[in-house]
Amino acid sequence: MGNMGKLKHWLAANKAAQGGLLAAFILVTAGAVYGMDKSVVAFLLLLASLLLLYFTSFSNKIKWMAAGLLLIIIIPFATSGGSSYEAYMEVASQCGIYVAMALGLNIVVGFAGLLDMGFVAFFAVGAYTYGIFATGQANNFISGDMFPLSGGYFWIFILLGGFMAGIFGILLGLPVLRVKGDYLAIVTLGFGEIIRIIFNNLEKPVNITNGAMGLSSIQPPNLFGFQFTFPHQFYFIVLLILGVVIFAVRRLEYSRLGRSWKAVRENEIAAQSMGIPLIRTKLTAFAIGASFSGMMGVVFAAKQTFIDPTSFTLIESTTILVMVVLGGMGSVPGVILGASLVTILNLQVLTELTNWLNQLSSRGVIQVPDALSPSKMQRLIFGLILILVAVFRPNGLIRAKNRKVQLDQTDRSVKPNPISGQASGASSVNE
Amino acid sequence: MISSILQTLPQVLIDGLALGAIYAVVALGYTMVYGILELINFAHGEIFMTGAFVGTTVLFMFQSFGWLGGLPAWFSYLLIILIAMMVTGSLGVGIERVAYRPLRKAPKLISLISAFGVSFVLQDVVRFIAQLKTGNYIVTSDSLFSGRMTLDTSAISSVFGNASIKANTIIILIVAVLLMAGLDIFVNRTKWGVAMRAVAQDRETASLMSINVNKIVVLTFFIGSALGGATGVLFAQQYGTIDPYIGFILGMKAFTAAVLGGIGNIRGAMFGGIVIGILEMFASSNLGILTHGSFGAEYKDVFAFMILIIVLIFKPEGLFGRAVKEKV
Numbered sequence: 144m145g146n147m148g149k150l151k152h153w154l155a156a157n158k159a160a161q162g163g164l165l166a167a168f169i170l171v172t173a174g175a176v177y178g179m180d181k182s183v184v185a186f187l188l189l190l191a192s193l194l195l196l197y198f199t200s201f202s203n204k205i206k207w208m209a210a211g212l213l214l215i216i217i218i219p220f221a222t223s224g225g226s227s228y229e230a231y232m233e234v235a236s237q238c239g240i241y242v243a244m245a246l247g248l249n250i251v252v253g254f255a256g257l258l259d260m261g262f263v264a265f266f267a268v269g270a271y272t273y274g275i276f277a278t279g280q281a282n283n284f285i286s287g288d289m290f291p292l293s294g295g296y297f298w299i300f301i302l303l304g305g306f307m308a309g310i311f312g313i314l315l316g317l318p319v320l321r322v323k324g325d326y327l328a329i330v331t332l333g334f335g336e337i338i339r340i341i342f343n344n345l346e347k348p349v350n351i352t353n354g355a356m357g358l359s360s361i362q363p364p365n366l367f368g369f370q371f372t373f374p375h376q377f378y379f380i381v382l383l384i385l386g387v388v389i390f391a392v393r394r395l396e397y398s399r400l401g402r403s404w405k406a407v408r409e410n411e412i413a414a415q416s417m418g419i420p421l422i423r424t425k426l427t428a429f430a431i432g433a434s435f436s437g438m439m440g441v442v443f444a445a446k447q448t449f450i451d452p453t454s455f456t457l458i459e460s461t462t463i464l465v466m467v468v469l470g471g472m473g474s475v476p477g478v479i480l481g482a483s484l485v486t487i488l489n490l491q492v493l494t495e496l497t498n499w500l501n502q503l504s505s506r507g508v509i510q511v512p513d514a515l516s517p518s519k520m521q522r523l524i525f526g527l528i529l530i531l532v533a534v535f536r537p538n539g540l541i542r543a544k545n546r547k548v549q550l551d552q553t554d555r556s557v558k559p560n561p562i563s564g565q566a567s568g569a570s571s572v573n574e
Numbered sequence: 575m576i577s578s579i580l581q582t583l584p585q586v587l588i589d590g591l592a593l594g595a596i597y598a599v600v601a602l603g604y605t606m607v608y609g610i611l612e613l614i615n616f617a618h619g620e621i622f623m624t625g626a627f628v629g630t631t632v633l634f635m636f637q638s639f640g641w642l643g644g645l646p647a648w649f650s651y652l653l654i655i656l657i658a659m660m661v662t663g664s665l666g667v668g669i670e671r672v673a674y675r676p677l678r679k680a681p682k683l684i685s686l687i688s689a690f691g692v693s694f695v696l697q698d699v700v701r702f703i704a705q706l707k708t709g710n711y712i713v714t715s716d717s718l719f720s721g722r723m724t725l726d727t728s729a730i731s732s733v734f735g736n737a738s739i740k741a742n743t744i745i746i747l748i749v750a751v752l753l754m755a756g757l758d759i760f761v762n763r764t765k766w767g768v769a770m771r772a773v774a775q776d777r778e779t780a781s782l783m784s785i786n787v788n789k790i791v792v793l794t795f796f797i798g799s800a801l802g803g804a805t806g807v808l809f810a811q812q813y814g815t816i817d818p819y820i821g822f823i824l825g826m827k828a829f830t831a832a833v834l835g836g837i838g839n840i841r842g843a844m845f846g847g848i849v850i851g852i853l854e855m856f857a858s859s860n861l862g863i864l865t866h867g868s869f870g871a872e873y874k875d876v877f878a879f880m881i882l883i884i885v886l887i888f889k890p891e892g893l894f895g896r897a898v899k900e901k902v
Binding site (some may be wrong): 252256258260318321322324325326328329330332333334336337340341343344347348457461464468472512513515520522523525526527528529530532533534537 | 613614672673676677680681682683684685686687688690691692693694695696697698699702705706822826829833867868869870872873875876879880882883886887888890
């Protein structure tokens with residue numbers, strides 16, 4: 144305690160100080176990113192300012208405006224200084240894609256309490272929906288030589304990919320009506336594998352997915368003649384969709400549907416006897432979660448211009464699950480944090496560490512065997528995160544909070560019901 | 575079409591039986607843990623894989639010491655299996671202690687997630703070790719029994735072709751039957767077995783009857799994992815090539831077998847394993863013929879997962895299990 148405690152107290156009370164410190168932090172880190180040629184640390188600190196912003200005590204409106212300012216203007220501008228502009232923007236867009244997917248899975252796992260181990264299948268459905276029609280591939284089963292579609296169709300395909308993934312979500316959801324708990328995890332895992340095997344082999348009798356060869360030279364998006372090719376251009380598309388997704392998730396969480404999801408998660412039978420339609424509630428969770436993933440699948444296909452079944456394996460499904468569990472199941476800010484952390488860990492920290500070790504061993508300082516290179520340790524790290532989080536922090540980094548409801552809105556003098564206060568504290572995921 | 579299917583049928587049945595025996599023993603591990611803790615031990619497939627690697631390592635060590643020539647082959651086989659069983663059994667106990675016991679009172683979702691974590695850690699750790707030692711994580715092991723003989727099935731009727739059977743296949747069948755019979759006797763006839771069944775029935779009441787529940791759980795994990803490890807050795811001997819990722823898909827199929835027979839039911843797991851093994855072999859050799867080449871053997875895994883999903887949807891209690899009433 145002592146001085147640190149006093150400082151904390153003073154900061155918590157003083158909004159101007161918070162704002163000033165945050166602004167200074169952003170200025171310094173943004174300047175560092177702009178000025179230095181490639182500094183991963185500075186870039187990470189700049190991103191961390193979003194997290195700091197979350198912990199300030201400003202009103203939500205101000206926080207959102209500041210976050211928008213950071214994401215739309217400051218980050219793209221700060222990174223544009225050096226030669227590694229595209230590399231930074233690539234990381235940022237991947238981050239956005241994963242955040243949207245993790246938010247989708249969070250609806251299924253976090254809100255509705257249905258463990259889905261095959262979530263990447265929906266991402267694949269979205270990616271292939273665009274990939275098949277934006278290459279010549281569709282000519283194999285639709286006569287008339289109309290394909291590839293031009294990049295202008297990309298914008299329609301975002302919706303279409305989401306819609307297709309939603310349909311697959313409902314298809315996968317159908318077994319849910321009979322199966323729950325651990326069994327559900329296995330069924331979804333099996334479903335994900337089936338989808339992958341089918342995409343991997345659907346080159347005969349009719350060549351639809353081009354099998355293990357994958358689809359290449361997918362048309363880039365096109366808006367009134369403007370071609371999107373570079374990561375910094377995709378960054379804005381990702382940001383736009385992510386904005387829509389976050390808005391939708393926040394509205395859904397406290398809607399009638401969102402409350403039904405949570406009720407089903409806490410106690411299915413009690414929820415049912417309170418008149419919540421079990422089938423519809425679970426199926427909508429699957430469909431909405433899947434459609435977010437499908438939309439980002441379309442963006443992914445357009446950004447990479449190449450997709451093949453190796454991008455949609457079980458490790459990808461687990462990656463998204465790790466994001467949700469690490470951040471905190473059911474907590475929207477937590478999931479955003481978890482997804483960003485895991486993506487940055489994968490794309491920046493592990494690769495940088497590997498490069499550094501490789502340099503050391505090429506200079507002959509130390510010998511690091513190839514088997515131990517950090518970028519190959521993904522599974523080990525994910526596995527450890529899963530175990531450690533499950534054992535020590537089952538609620539994740541930012542635990543989910545239920546919004547407190549003032550029972551008697553007219554009479555302010557009445558204190559909140561102690562029972563409802565307790566219930567909001569115990570918001571862990573129960574079966 | 576029918577005639578070519580019949581021609582290969584004896585071979586398919588024999589290969590299917592060997593594969594099915596492996597599935598059956600692995601399925602026992604799932605069933606035992608589920609029966610006692612109601613937890614699906616996802617890491618079980620990886621324990622099987624570790625067993626395969628431990629067995630192969632021991633075999634290589636024997637080779638480098640030059641012991642293989644001196645000892646009779648059956649004795650070194652037995653020794654390898656026993657060592658693998660000890661290692662994987664202890665591994666199973668360790669996993670229970672670190673990743674499952676702290677979560678016994680936590681929501682099921684959480685323990686499931688930690689089980690997935692364990693399985694990933696095991697895959698990568700084995701990969702590290704294998705890659706460090708051999709430079710490649712795909713390891714090819716020598717077979718102790720490489721003999722082969724022909725079964726004259728065409729003598730029964732000319733519609734069948736001849737089948738060839740490896741000496742290894744016979745050993746797999748014998749060892750699998752011994753393991754299963756041993757487990758069956760252990761669970762049904764011994765005092766420890768009675769205690770295990772009591773804990774599976776009701777953990778709290780069993781603890782009131784002066785049964786040390788933790789000890790029984792540890793024992794269950796040890797036996798289940800040791801069985802898995804032994805099967806890993808059998809698998810490595812039969813198929814020759816192993817890699818750190820074989821456990822996942824094989825574990826899924828063994829789990830399918832356990833569910834098909836009714837999870838928690840030991841005899842059901844054996845039956846389910848044999849059925850899945852034979853069906854899979856049948857599918858992989860005949861899917862191409864049945865669909866005129868549109869779909870080939872690459873869809874055999876889809877087959878297993880389809881069975882899993884269909885069983886879970888229409889008969890989640892399995893063929894031999896009893897439906898459990900839901901507790902409110």
